[in-house]
Amino acid sequence: MNTPEEAESMDQGTTGPERTFAALPAALGGAFARSWWGQAWLKALEDTALDGAQVKLGRRHARAGAVGAVSVRPGRITAVVQDRDHTRHRSDVLLQQLGEADWDRLLDLIADRAGHIAALLDRDMPPVLVEDAAAAGIELLPGIGDLESECSCGAWDHCAHSTALCYQVARLLDQDPFVLLLLRGWGEQELLDELQARSAARAELPADGDAGAERPGAGVPAAEAYAARDILPPLPAPPPPVATPGTAPVLGGGTPPAPGVEVAALEFLIGDAAARAQRLLADALSTWHPDNPPPPALTPAQDAVRLAAAGPGPEISARLAAGSGREARGLAQAVRAWELGGTAGLAVLEEEWTPEPEALARANDRLAAAWEDGETRPRLRATRNRWTVVGGNTQVRYGRDGRWWPYRKEGGQWVPAGPATDDPAGALAGLSAEG
Numbered sequence: 001m002n003t004p005e006e007a008e009s010m011d012q013g014t015t016g017p018e019r020t021f022a023a024l025p026a027a028l029g030g031a032f033a034r035s036w037w038g039q040a041w042l043k044a045l046e047d048t049a050l051d052g053a054q055v056k057l058g059r060r061h062a063r064a065g066a067v068g069a070v071s072v073r074p075g076r077i078t079a080v081v082q083d084r085d086h087t088r089h090r091s092d093v094l095l096q097q098l099g100e101a102d103w104d105r106l107l108d109l110i111a112d113r114a115g116h117i118a119a120l121l122d123r124d125m126p127p128v129l130v131e132d133a134a135a136a137g138i139e140l141l142p143g144i145g146d147l148e149s150e151c152s153c154g155a156w157d158h159c160a161h162s163t164a165l166c167y168q169v170a171r172l173l174d175q176d177p178f179v180l181l182l183l184r185g186w187g188e189q190e191l192l193d194e195l196q197a198r199s200a201a202r203a204e205l206p207a208d209g210d211a212g213a214e215r216p217g218a219g220v221p222a223a224e225a226y227a228a229r230d231i232l233p234p235l236p237a238p239p240p241p242v243a244t245p246g247t248a249p250v251l252g253g254g255t256p257p258a259p260g261v262e263v264a265a266l267e268f269l270i271g272d273a274a275a276r277a278q279r280l281l282a283d284a285l286s287t288w289h290p291d292n293p294p295p296p297a298l299t300p301a302q303d304a305v306r307l308a309a310a311g312p313g314p315e316i317s318a319r320l321a322a323g324s325g326r327e328a329r330g331l332a333q334a335v336r337a338w339e340l341g342g343t344a345g346l347a348v349l350e351e352e353w354t355p356e357p358e359a360l361a362r363a364n365d366r367l368a369a370a371w372e373d374g375e376t377r378p379r380l381r382a383t384r385n386r387w388t389v390v391g392g393n394t395q396v397r398y399g400r401d402g403r404w405w406p407y408r409k410e411g412g413q414w415v416p417a418g419p420a421t422d423d424p425a426g427a428l429a430g431l432s433a434e435g
Contacts, residue, residue: 017073017182017187017189017190018071018072018073019071019072019073019179019182019187020069020070020071020072021069021070021071021072021172022069023065023067023068023069023070024065024067024070024168024171024172025065026063026064026065027062027063027065027171028063031421031422031423032059032062032063032167032168032170032171033170033171033173033174034174035125035173035174035177036125036127037125037130037141037173037177037180038170038171038173038174039170039422040141040142041141041142041166041169041170041173041180042166042167042170043402044141044142044143044144044146044147045147045158045163045166045167046362046365046366047143047144047145047362048144048145048146048147048158049157049158049163050157050158051157051158052365052368052369053369054155054157054158054159054160054163055158055163055369056369056372056373057160057163058158058159058160058161058162058163058164058165058166058167059163059164059167060372061081061082061083061160061161061163061164062163062164062165062167062168063167066081066082066083066164067079067080067081067164067165067167067168068080068081068082070165070168070169070172072169072172072179072182072183073182073183074097074182074183074184074185074186075094075095075096075097075183075185076092076093076094076095076183077092077093077095077165077169077183078090078091078092078165079091079165079168081160081161081164081165083160083161089151089152089153089161090151090152091149091150091151091152091153091159091161091162091164091165092149092150092151092162092165093147093148093149093150093162093165093166093169094147094148094149094150095142095146095147095148095183095184096146097183097184097185098138098184098185102137102138103185103186105136105137105138106133106136106138106140107191107194107195107198108198109132109133109136110129110195111195111198111199111202112202113132113290113291115128115287115288115290115291116128116129116132116291117195117199118287119288119291120177120178123175123176123177123178124177125177125180126291126292128291128292128293129291140180140181140184141180147166149162150162178191238285239281239285241281241282241285242278242281242282244278245271245274245275245277245278246274248267248270248271248274249267249270250267251263251266251267262315262316262319264313264315264316265312265315265316265319268307268312268313268316269307272307272310296343298343300323300324301324301325302343302346304320304321304323304324304331305320305324305331305334305335305337305338305346306338307320308320308321308331308334308335309335309338309339317331329413333349333413333415333416334346334349334350336415336416337349337416340405340416340418340419340420341405341419341420344399344400344401344403344420345405345416345419345420347399347400348397348399348405348416348420349416352383352384352385352386353384353385353400354384354385355384355385355398359402363398364382366424367380367387367424367425370423370424370425370426371425375425378390378392378428379391385397385398385399386398386407387424389428393408393409393410394406394407394408394409394417394428394431395407395408395409395414396424396427396428399420401420402422403420403421403422404420404421404422404423404424404427405418405419405420405427406418406421406427406428406430406431408431417430417431418430418431
């Protein structure tokens with residue numbers, strides 16, 4: 001992804017640096033935000049704005065390239081947005097800066113974990129960084145009501161101009177999460193300089209006269225560590241990386257298997273265990289492993305679908321179907337859902353649930369704003385978390401993750417028809433195009 005042209009400057013009306021990004025070209029299609037933090041930014045906008053029609057119009061302005069150069073500085077983003085009649089409006093979106101104490105805690109927790117610094121330098125915002133900040137009482141990402149607007153058009157709520165600006169900023173955030181940190185109060189260079197200083201301070205040895213003194217975050221004094229070296233066992237060397245899993249043994253021949261033991265199924269499970277062990281080892285030796293929590297364990301029914309997705313053959317697939325309480329067709333549908341979305345996709349296939357009133361209202365608002373003016377909106381019948389096209393064989397399902405999953409009726413049953421998307425209209429349009 002190309003980085004937009006940018007000029008560094010100092011705004012005389014602020015106490016921090018300002019970054020100005022050249023106007024982005026028109027967005028011909030696709031989502032405005034692909035990163036999870038960019039999507040969180042847009043969610044804060046859509047949850048805050050009271051007028052869905054203005055949000056839809058602002059999205060159209062942004063998609064058409066009507067937003068000029070974007071200025072970002074602590075607490076404020078600014079741009080000139082042009083209406084269809086070529087009227088130009090200065091629009092500002094405000095986000096509260098973090099206080100001095102909040103920044104002190106945030107910089108300490110980033111400096112304490114090298115993975116956080118490495119991720120930021122790679123222009124990534126790892127979820128664990130945001131979670132660590134939240135645990136320390138610091139909300140990095142905006143939430144409902146956090147994005148305030150000011151516009152020369154005179155609107156008191158988010159208008160089409162401030163909405164268009166927010167959509168363009170989501171594209172900038174995708175490319176550089178330091179834009180968010182600048183909005184919260186610190187520029188990239190001063191932040192990196194401070195992190196370097198704090199990391200260096202943590203690496204310094206205590207002075208001779210203070211060898212026994214305790215310092216917050218200093219760990220074990222070097223003198224104590226060296227004194228204990230003769231009574232502590234050495235650390236084992238890390239295992240070497242394994243490029244490919246080992247070859248599963250051939251169990252056929254020789255002693256007949258015990259009753260109920262199917263040799264082909266056992267060989268398949270051995271091969272799967274070797275492949276999983278290789279992936280787990282590669283993950284454990286990776287640089288990002290310390291910053292990523294392990295995924296939740298699969299249930300036996302979920303694991304049966306995972307195994308079936310590996311294509312073990314009809315006999316083993318039949319055993320997996322029986323063991324997971326499914327028929328062959330049901331297992332095939334579950335495998336399709338797994339391939340499209342893992343455990344989340346499988347849950348959407350098998351669970352029918354009623355969203356909470358607030359989540360249901362957001363889903364209905366998203367559906368209402370999904371079609372542009374002049375587009376034909378299909379008639380939909382809502383049943384819990386499922387919206388079905390009246391008189392048709394297509395459906396979208398709202399997942400617990402806030403995404404929309406397309407489904408198609410085949411042979412009297414609803415089957416997964418594609419991956420999840422943030423756009424319900426796009427999901428339905430894709431189904432119509434395929435049909």
